[in-house]
Amino acid sequence: MGFARACSVALVGVEGVVVEVQADLEPGVAAFTLVGLPDKTLVESRDRVRAAVVNSGAEWPQKKLTVGLSPASVPKSGSGFDLAVAAAVLGAAERIDPREIADLVLIGELGLDGRVRPVRGILPAVLAAAEAGYRQVVVPEQSAAEAALVPEVAVLGVRSLRQLIAVLTDGEVPQEEPPDRPGRPDAMLAGLLVPGAGSGSGLTGRRTEALDLADVAGQRAARRALEVAAAGGHHLFLSGPPGAGKTMLAERLPGILPPLTRQESLEVTAVHSVAGILPPGEPLVTAAPYCAPHHSATMQSLVGGGNGLPRPGAVSLAHHGILFLDEAPEFSTKALDALRQPLESGQVVIARAAGVVRLPARFLLALAANPCPCGRHTLHGSGCECPPSAIRRYQARLSGPLLDRVDLRVEAEPVTRSDLLGHGGRGESSAAVAARVREARARAAARLDGTPWSINAEVPGHELRTRWRAGPGALAQAERDMERGLLTARGLDRVLRVAWTIADLGGRDRPGPPDVAVALELRTGIARGVPLPAGSPS
Numbered sequence: 001m002g003f004a005r006a007c008s009v010a011l012v013g014v015e016g017v018v019v020e021v022q023a024d025l026e027p028g029v030a031a032f033t034l035v036g037l038p039d040k041t042l043v044e045s046r047d048r049v050r051a052a053v054v055n056s057g058a059e060w061p062q063k064k065l066t067v068g069l070s071p072a073s074v075p076k077s078g079s080g081f082d083l084a085v086a087a088a089v090l091g092a093a094e095r096i097d098p099r100e101i102a103d104l105v106l107i108g109e110l111g112l113d114g115r116v117r118p119v120r121g122i123l124p125a126v127l128a129a130a131e132a133g134y135r136q137v138v139v140p141e142q143s144a145a146e147a148a149l150v151p152e153v154a155v156l157g158v159r160s161l162r163q164l165i166a167v168l169t170d171g172e173v174p175q176e177e178p179p180d181r182p183g184r185p186d187a188m189l190a191g192l193l194v195p196g197a198g199s200g201s202g203l204t205g206r207r208t209e210a211l212d213l214a215d216v217a218g219q220r221a222a223r224r225a226l227e228v229a230a231a232g233g234h235h236l237f238l239s240g241p242p243g244a245g246k247t248m249l250a251e252r253l254p255g256i257l258p259p260l261t262r263q264e265s266l267e268v269t270a271v272h273s274v275a276g277i278l279p280p281g282e283p284l285v286t287a288a289p290y291c292a293p294h295h296s297a298t299m300q301s302l303v304g305g306g307n308g309l310p311r312p313g314a315v316s317l318a319h320h321g322i323l324f325l326d327e328a329p330e331f332s333t334k335a336l337d338a339l340r341q342p343l344e345s346g347q348v349v350i351a352r353a354a355g356v357v358r359l360p361a362r363f364l365l366a367l368a369a370n371p372c373p374c375g376r377h378t379l380h381g382s383g384c385e386c387p388p389s390a391i392r393r394y395q396a397r398l399s400g401p402l403l404d405r406v407d408l409r410v411e412a413e414p415v416t417r418s419d420l421l422g423h424g425g426r427g428e429s430s431a432a433v434a435a436r437v438r439e440a441r442a443r444a445a446a447r448l449d450g451t452p453w454s455i456n457a458e459v460p461g462h463e464l465r466t467r468w469r470a471g472p473g474a475l476a477q478a479e480r481d482m483e484r485g486l487l488t489a490r491g492l493d494r495v496l497r498v499a500w501t502i503a504d505l506g507g508r509d510r511p512g513p514p515d516v517a518v519a520l521e522l523r524t525g526i527a528r529g530v531p532l533p534a535g536s537p538s
Contacts (some may be wrong), residue, residue, distance in 0.1 A: 002061075004091025004098035007105045007134065008084035009125035010069075010076045013310070013357035014270050016121075016128025018105070020070045021081065023088035028064035034085075036069025039077040048079070048110050049086045056114035056161040061093040075355060079109035080119040083138065086110060086161055087168075096168045105129040105137040106164075114161040115176070118143045123283075124270040126150045138164060146273065146283035149266060213252045213430040216245050218419035220427075223249070225410040225522055227433050230256045231440040232501030233457035234494075235343065235365040235405060237328075237398075240412030242375040246368040249412070250292075250324045253366060255430040257288045257322075258438050264320045267360060271319055275312045289321035291363075295330035299338045303348050304359055310350040315342050315361040328367040329397040336402055339365065343405045346458075362458075367406065369398065379414060407457070407494045408522045440504040456500045461493025470499060471512040478516055486524055495519045 002025040009016040019036075032046045054060050067085055069076050084106040091098040107125055109117040118140040126137055126147045136154045139147045144157030158164045159176040166173045213223065222238060226249055229236040238246040260268060268285045272278045278285070291314045293301065300306065304313035314323055325331060342348050346362035371377040372391045376384040386394075403409070445454050447468070453459050459468075478495050481487045487495065498519035499511035508515070521527060 002092040002094060004088050004101065006084045006087045006091065006101040007103070007129070008081045008107055009105065009128050010074050011078075011121045011124060011128075011274060012074070012355060013359050014121075014124050014274050014312070014316075015358065016125045017071070017074050018129055018132045018134065019074065019076060019081070019084075021084040021088045022068045022070060023085070023092040024066045024068070025061055025092045026064045026066070030062045031064050033064075033066045034069075035066065036072045037075050038069060038081075039075070041079055042069075042076055042081055045079060045082050045085055045110075048082055048112060049089065051112040052082070052110040052114045052161050053086055053089065055112065056165065058090060058095050058165065059093070061089070065089065065092075078119060078121075079117075080107045080121070080125070082110035083108035083116060083161070083164070087164065090165065096165060100168045103134060103136065105134045107137065108140045108143075108158075110161060116140045116158050116160055116164075120276045120278075121270075121274045122146045123149060123266070123273045126153060126155075127266070127270065129153070142280065146269070146278070149269070149284055211248075211252045211255055211430070213249075213255065213433055214427050216248050216252065216427060218415050218427075219245055219249065219412055222246075222410050222412050223427060223433075225408045226253060227256065227437060227505070228498060228501055228522065229253070229364060229366070229408055230433075231437045231456075231505055232407075232444070232497060233364055233455040234407035234498055234501065235367075235457075237367040237369070237403065237406045237409045238412050239369050239371060239409070241379055241414055242370060244412040244414055246412050247326055250322070250326070250366045250368060251290075252430060253322050253324075253364075254288050254290045256434040256437050258434070258441055260286055260288060260320055268320050271312050271316050271360060275317060277317070289318055290324065291318040291321065292324040292326060295325070295327045297331065297335060299332070299335040302335050303338045303342065303361075304350050304357070310352060310357045310359075312359050313348070315339065315348060315363060316359040318363040319360045321363060322366055323363045324366045324368070326368045328369045329394055331397075333397055333399065336397070337399055340401055340405060343402075365406070367398070371395075378411070404488055404490055405494075407498050409525055410522065411525060436505060439507075440501065443504045443507070444500070456497045456504070459497060459500075461490075461496060464493065464496045464500070468500070468510070470496065470516065471510050474499070474511055474513045474516045476513070477520055481520060481524070486526075491523065495523055498522060 005020055005022045008019050008021055010019045034043060034046055050060055087101045087106055090096045091101050107122060109119050111117055122139055122143040123146050127150055129137055130150050130153050137147055138156045138158060141157035141159045144155050147155045162174050163176060225236060228234060230253060240246055265284050265286055268289060272285060293314050302314045304310045304316055342361040343365060348359045348361045350357050372384060372386040373394050374384055374386050377386060377391060444456050448454060478492055482492055499515040502515045502518055503511040
C-alpha cells in the first residue's frame with residue numbers, strides 16, 4: 001500500500017484553482033483509475049503517463065492504482081496535469097520521496113518518450129498557485145520565463161520526466177538534447193499556440209504602434225478625438241464616406257497609447273496565454289493589444305464562448321487595449337448589443353452548463369461606419385441613390401443603447417486635394433501626440449491616486465458630480481441638452497469624463513465651460529461656437 005500527493009492547477013477562464021493530485025496503490029489486479037471530473041483529454045493521460053514513466057527508466061507499479069483530483073466538483077481539462085499525476089504515482093510507488101512533492105505544484109504535458117511539453121495558461125496557473133501560498137512550481141523548460149514573471153515563486157524548468165526524477169532524488173541530472181532539426185519549427189512548442197485562435201478574434205500580429213499618425217491626411221477633428229480617446233480611455237465612433245481615413249486613424253491609435261503597466265501586462269499576458277496566442281519567446285505583453293475582427297464575427301467570437309467552459313473572445317483579448325470594429329453596421333445586431341455589458345462593467349460573465357466564467361474585458365472600443373450602404377450619403381453631388389428607408393435601416397443597426405455608451409462621435413470629412421498632396425503640411429506625428437497623452441494620463445493618475453481608478457473613463461459619474469466637481473457654471477449647456485432630450489443621464493456622466501480629459505490635456509485643475517462645450521460637441525456633433533480652450537488638442 002502506498003500513497004502520495006502532488007499539486008497542479010485547473011483553469012476556469014483566466015482564474016486558477018489549485019488541485020491536489022492524490023495517488024493510491026492497493027493490492028489487486030493491475031488497473032489505473034482516474035477520478036475527479038476529468039475531461040477526455042485528461043482521461044487519456046493514463047496512457048501518456050504510463051508510457052512516459054516506463055520510457056524514463058522507472059518501473060510502473062503492477063497494482064491497483066487510483067488517482068484522484070481534488071476538489072472533485074471543479075471541472076478539469078487539458079493535458080497540464082500529466083506531470084503532477086506522474087509525480088504522485090512515482091511517490092506512491094516510493095520511487096521518489098512523497099514528502100518532496102507534497103507541496104510542489106507541477107504543470108506540464110508528458111510525451112510518450114518522457115519529454116515535458118509546454119501547455120497554455122502557465123502564467124495564470126502560477127499566479128493562482130502563488131495566491132494559494134505555494135512557493136515552488138515545476139513547469140516545462142520552454143515556459144519557465146513565463147512562470148518566472150510571478151514574484152516570490154521558485155521556478156524549476158525541466159525538459160523531461162527523467163530530469164525531474166533526478167532532481168527529486170538528488171541524482172545526476174541527465175542532459176536532454178533538443179532534436180536537431182535546423183530550419184524546422186520546434187514541435188515542443190505546438191502546445192503553446194492554437195492554430196487560428198487569434199484569427200477569429202481579429203488579434204493582429206502587426207506592430208500597429210509603429211504606424212505614424214502623420215501619414216493621415218487632413219481629419220483635424222478626428223485627430224483631436226483620437227487624442228482625447230487615448231488620453232482618457234474613451235470609446236470612439238468614426239463616421240464618414242469610404243476612403244476618408246477612418247481605418248488608418250484607428251490603426252494608429254495604439255501608437256499614441258502609453259505602454260502597459262506591470263500589472264496590466266500580467267493581466268493581458270494571462271488572457272493571451274489561456275487563449276493560446278502568446279508568441280513563444282515573448283513571455284510578457286508590454287504593448288496595448290489591438291483587435292480588429294471581421295464583420296462576419298459571431299457573438300461567441302466577440303464576447304467569448306465555445307464548447308464546455310468558454311474561451312476568451314475578442315473583448316478579452318483586447319483587454320487594456322483597443323477593439324476596432326470596422327464597418328460596424330455590418331456586424332450582427334446580436335453581436336453588437338452583446339458589447340453593452342462589458343462596456344459598462346469591464347468584464348464578461350458567461351454562464352454555461354459546465355460552469356460560470358468571468359473574463360476581463362476593459363478595452364477601448366473604436367467603431368467605424370459609412371453613412372449609408374453606398375457610403376456617399378454625406379457627399380455633396382455624389383449621386384447617392386440609397387432610399388431614406390434604406391439609410392434609416394442601415395444606421396439603426398447600431399442601437400441607441402450601444403451608441404449611448406460611446407463618448408466620442410466624430411464625422412470624418414472627405415479628404416481634399418490640398419490635404420492629400422500635403423499643401424497644408426503634414427499633421428503631428430504619433431510621438432508628439434503620445435507625449436501629450438502620457439502627460440494627461442499622469443495628471444489623471446495623480447488625481448485618482450488611492451482610488452480603484454486610473455483613467456477618467458473608469459470614474460463613476462457620482463464621483464465626478466460630488467468628489468471632483470467641474471468649474472462654476474461649467475455644466476449649464478449640458479444640463480440644457482439633458483432637458484431637451486439630447487443627453488441621457490449616462491450621457492451626462494460621459495460628457496463629464498471627457499471634459500476632465502480635455503482639462504488634463506490642457507493642464508487645467510478642473511474643467512470649465514469651454515471644456516464641457518468641447519466634450520458636448522465631440523459627443524453630439526453639434527457645433528457649440530466656443531473656441532478651443534488653451535492647450536486643448538487641436
